[in-house]
Amino acid sequence: MEPNLIAPCGMNCAVCAAYLALQYDVRSKGGKMAYCKGCRPRNKQCAFIKKRCPHGLLEGKIEYCYKCRDFPCVNLQKLDKRYRANYRTSLIENLIFIRDEGVDAFIQSEEVKWRCHECGETISCHNGICYNCHSEKLVGKPQYHWE
C-alpha cells in the first residue's frame, strides 16, 4: 500500500475490489469484474462525489476532504454511511486518522486491518475476499459478501 492509493475521500484504493481485480488479473481467470488502478493514479480525483463537490475536488484542489472547510460535507457523509454499513470502513474516520496521525501511520494500520490470515495478502473491503487465496470465488459473477 502507498500514499498514492489513498483517495481524497479517505478510501484506500488498495482494498477496492476493482483495484485488486486488476492486480490479480481476475478476467484472465474467468472473472467478470471491473478494473481500476486507483482514483489518484487515474487522475480522476474522485470516483464517488465527482461534480457534486463545489470546492474543486474533481480539479484536484482538495488533497484530502478533511482539509475542506465543509468537512464532513453531506456528500461525504452519505458515502461514509454506505461504507460503514456495507464495507467495514468509515471514510470519515479514515480521514481523521490521516489528519491526526499522518498518511504513513494510516497505511500501516490498513495493512494490518486488511491482511489475509491465511497468506498475508490483502483482503478487499468490498467483498471480503483475498484474491490470492480465493480467486476461484471471483470467477463468473462478481460476489459481494463476507465469508
Ligand SMILES: [Zn+2]
Ligand atoms: Zn489470502
